Amino acid sequence: MVNIAIAGFQHETNCFSLIQTTLEDFMQADCWPAYTKGDAILSTFNQMNIPISGFIEEAKNQKFNLEPLLWCSALPSGKVEQATFDHISAQIISKLKQCKNIDGVYLDLHGAMVTSEMDDPEGVLLSRVxxxxxxxxxxxxxxxxxxxxxxxxxxxxNMLISYRxxxxxxxxxxxxxAAKALKQLFKKPNNYKQKAIRQVPFKIALPFQSTMQNPAKDIYERLEIIEEKYSINLSLNLGFPLADNASCYPTLVGFGKNANKLNKIMDQFAEEITLKKQEFKGKLWSIDEAIQHAMNQKIPPGKPIIFADTQDNPGGGGSGDVMEIVKSLAKHNAKNAIAAIICDPDAAYLAHNTPLGKSFKTKIGGKTSVANQSPLEGEFTVKSIGKGEFTGTGPFYKGCPINLGPMALLSIKGTDVEIIVSSKKMQAADRAIFNHLNVSPAQRSIVCLKSSVHFRADFQSMASDILVVAAPGVNYAKQI
Ligand SMILES: [Zn+2]
Structure with a gap:
């Protein structure tokens, strides 16, 4: 048996967000588990769609003896406080030092973390390890x-392995x-000794990176063909432009036996991707244009039009409380519309202290980091409430225990528009959010989701159309 130390430290940093990421953010549970250390990691991550979960499962087949150090993550937001990065990375290093006879290390990282003082903290952590x-x-x-x-x-x-x-x-x-790759490194270290990296010379806006659509779908299929044909290991990272530094471009990373051969393959594939630049452009709808378009459609029952409120997507660092689409839906008198999730703990608290079917007056959303935003002021009727504790059921959040604090389904009085409010942020990428409040998104005509792409995993099949809508927010979907 070989001894493998495992740890995780995940953050995607949106440098346009003014909300700094603190130690508390890494400690608490959100859509992923809280800060977990030691052997508890082996049981906590069972059957979740999280990299370390898959590593632990495969480690049994590979006969690895695991030494779990710690795992933590925080929701995408602004720069990580330097002291927080220093503290967590020091914990990983000191726990690693205490392990005896370590044969290999696995790290579950994101790769787009930025701290208040470092552009490449993951590079620093890997170097320290x-x-x-x-x-x-x-x-x-x-x-x-x-x-x-x-x-x-x-x-x-020795090897970097990315999602596809x-x-x-x-x-x-x-x-x-990653577990299988580690095994290969023990068995045939020379097969992956040569490394190469290529940067693709343009940034790709998040809503148009989806691998459920072209050109990304075709590119990842090509990647697997090339990898198989030449017996190399390849990863393509489409990049996180909102990290806003010199490294936030797509990269192709490869590992192989022969440097010349690997470099030639990498050059050719990087060129192939570069030639697809124009295909990564997509339509960004203005709010009014999208609502008017939706209201002019005959929407089939059970097949809503979905608005992706990408720029306020908390999954990319958005505040999750920009109200501009909701305000416009109400103003245009849109029928049978719903928006999720507005993060507003005060509104959720008021809803929990109002009887079902009764109304309360307040201002919702528009309170955090986006400039010139205002809340939606009005009267709201409580249609259902929930504790905000449920399990993800869609392909993306599958098996994850989600804890959003008090939640409510509210209707805006005098309109046919509903909103889901929560006490903590989460991108609306799982039908369980709606099921928790006994509401069926498929039965609505317009469903506005604060998400860029992840919602497609659980919602694309019900949509008659998907419009990427550019409402205000820090998750800029700038066109290339
Ligand atoms: Zn991602």
Whole structure:
């Protein structure tokens, strides 16, 4: 048996967000588990779509003895406080130092973290781990498809393995691939000794990176064909432009036996992707244009039109409380419309203190970091309430225990528009959010979701059309 130290430290940093990410954000449970350390990691992550879950599962097949250090994540938001990064990475390093006879290391990282003082903290963490374990112990890290991979990360790790789907329905699968890759590094270290990285010279806006659509769908199919044909290991990261630094471009990362052959393949594939630049452009609808378009359609029963409120997507660092689409739906007198999720703990509290079917007056949303935003002021009727504790059921959040605090389904008095409010942020990418409040999104005509792409995993099949709508927010969907 070989001894493998495992740890996770995940954050996707949106440098346009003014909300700094603190230690408390990494400690608490949200859509993913809270800060977990030691052997508790082995039981906590059972059957979840999270990379470390897949790694732990595959480790049994590979006969790895695991030494779990710690795992934590925080929702995408502004820069991570330097002291928070220093504290968590010091914990990982000190726990690693305490392990005896470590044969390999697996890290579950995102790859697009930025701290108040570092553009490439994951590169720093990987280098520190390398310093501890020495040059001959394999280090494998799994990365998000939105990783902004740097030469420092590549230098420190033996292999980097990224998700291949957006929505990320293969996070656990990526963890399994990382475990298999680690095994290959023990068996045939020379087969993946050569490393190469190529940066694609344009940024891709998040809503148009989906691998459920072209050109990304075709590109990832090509990646698997090339990998198989040449017996190399490849990862394509479409990048997280909102990290807003020199590394936030798509990258192609490869590992193989022969440097010349690997470099040639990488050059050709990077060129192939670069030639598809124009195909990554998509339509961004203005709010009024989208609502007028939807209201002019004959929407079939059970097949709503979905608005992706991408720029206020909390999954990309948005505040989750921008009300502009909701206000416009009400103003245009849209019928049978619903919007999720508005993060407003005060409104959720008021709803929980108002009898079902009764109304209360307040101001909802528009309270956090987006400039020039105002709340929606009005009277709201409580249609249902929930504790905000439920389990993800869609392909993306599958099995994850979700804790959003008090939640409510409210209707805006005098309109046919409903909103779902919560006490904590979450992107609206799972039908369980609606089921928790006994509401069926398929029975609505317009469903507005604060999500960029992940919602497609659970909602695309019910949509008669999907419009990417550019409401205000810090998750800029700037066109290339
Ligand atoms: Zn991602």
């Amino acid at each position: 390398r310093w501890i374990v020495g040059p001959d112990t394999p280090i494998v890290a799994s990365l998000d498809l939105h990783a902004n991979v740097t030469p420092q990360m590549l230098k420190a790790a 789907t957006y929505p990320h329905v293969d996070m656990a699968e990526t963890g399994k691939r």
